[in-house]
Amino acid sequence: MNSFVNYSNYRIVLTDPATTSGIIFIILLIVVGITCKKTGYDFFDIPTTTSLRGVAVLFLLFGHLSIMCLQHQMFFNIGGYWAVIIFLFISGYGLYQSYQLTNAKAGFWKTRILKLYIPLWITLALFIILDDVLINLHHPLLEIILNFLGFHLNGILVRVNAVAWFVEYVMVLYFIFWIVSKLPFSEELKLIVLFCLCFSVYAIIRLTPIRNYHSIWLQYTIVFPTGVLFGKYRSVIRTFLPSKTRNRLFLIVPIFISIVVFYGWNEIVPIRSSDVFRPIALILPLVLVSALIEMVNYQSAFLLFLGSYSYEIYLLHAPFMVKYDFFLYRKPLFAYFFAYLFGLIILSYILAKVSNMVNDGLSMLQSKKHNKAILVPR
Template sequence: MKYFVFFSTILLILYLVEFVKKDNRTFTFMDKDFTTAIKGFSILTVMWAHAGARLGVGGIQFIAGVGVALFLICSGYGLEMSYQRNGLKGFWKKRFLKVCIPFWIVELVGLLITQQFEIKKYLLDAVFISPATGYGWFMQYIVICYILFFSVKMMSEKLRVNEMWILIVAFAVWFIADSCFFADSGMPFLRARQMLSFPLGVMIAKNREKIERYSTRKRTVILVWGGGITGILFMAITQLSVVKALPYFVSNVMALFTVLPLAIAFIAFVGKAKVLLNNKFLLGAGTVSYEIYLVHAFSLNLVKGSLVRVSVFVAVTAVLACVLYLGQKKMMGSRV
């Protein structure tokens, strides 16, 4: 426990130092800085929970699920805003350069360094069929989100139909298929509980101005308390043995009301307390959040019961994530 407390203290100090040094930038609801800071918070919660599991701390892993929900909301939001500006122009090129290539590089190097490399294992991992690590499920998930988003946009452009409803139906079909045919018996809810997160991000992007206009203090309080209570309540309910014994489809429907309401409560809260996001540590972590996710899948092997090993984990993850980010930017010919 003491090593986990040490790790938590490192993150807290980094946040507080940058909070004291905060600049005068102005955040607006779901603008670039706002979503970047949220992604920073989300990846830090994922690292925190996963490192805690490595250090023998139980009961906090659901926090990683909240972090993933936040990240998916921001991803759906970002894709919809990009579509409103540029349509589908360069959609797959960007996904290939920003998502696939970094993933392939990190998986190859990571598997080689950890002596887990097998050509079949790597190829199945690279085409998002069978993850090589316990954290690779997210890559399958986000790629399917991209495919569904792209397909729905193409369909709506040609058929002139309500794309939001098509997107929801597409994710509903995916939820049913995953729950009935592809659920992992160890964690059947892992993907299913996130099925509304990405579509919610798209919906927020489509209704951002309306949400801001109707976002009163009273409604925010209701969202924060309602989301918090709902998430915690269903988190407890889904841990009951009688619920775990239910068919996966039924228990996964309940799981939809666990991490997502907590993520909504968090966004509603910081939407009114934006000063908490005005933090260079969160913004920096958010900028390289995807790279941190990729690297931490392997750097977690450094986490042991030692102050030095925990410190090395933080440093190595940060440095390699930044190197990967800078390399990807250079490859795309963009300014950092």
């Protein structure tokens, strides 16, 4: 019996996909429930955004398991799409909360680059070795260099880690945010410029041969600037939400309608290229669900933990799911899904700790160089 499988020419056949997915969902709901505790809560605060990233991690795993590993896709095959929308929306929101579209200081790029690239480089090195040892896949030097620089081009490169396209896109969005923060305009005008620049990237990709390599960016165009917009007007939006508990329960209705619109978008809005606005139908429920969480004042420690290591999980999950799967191909799938999740959490925790050690080492080295420069007589 093989110790792992590769899904390039293989798919898992489930005799009863509905039962399998149902068991997984029920167990996860139980775990989320028993790890809930009463907390002080503010609308869309850090614990809430962290929990939402934890939910996005679960969406991501379900979605990619469905489309990459199973013979017959489960109903949640667009979970990866949901996850990226949540990640990008919270990213835009978080940047605004940190910088308010004012002149981003010098530490902006150092923080962003170290946070994104140190874990990326560690995982790329790991997967280059595992590709060579486990599946006899050798990456040429130019391909490795481009991957380490953050370029992940569909159709040109055999990417070391396919989901790392996200890092390149996020860096472009960070650059746009940084440029806009430098402009001598009011914040309202800066927001308009931010949306215009994001849609300019959309136009460039869609109307040029670049679409052959970065077409995946197109469907997420509106998400990041909408997150920034929400960051600016969060307090205003909060005042429009019902204050009484019984009234907040009515939020379930627009949440349900938005999800129906999201799933039936192509039939409801049969306009070519309208998919660029489809994420709005998911962003609205995110905001409303946050209002419901404020109502009950509970947070799940499990979701908070997943959210705290969401980037590390994102970088690690796909190769260990698709290229060298040690767990998921075994039966019963619902049991080995949790074995896979447990192993993934451990690896993500280790990756976060190693990345922090590297960051701390680089900071200490920079501090020593700075102190030496001060002590050198002029």
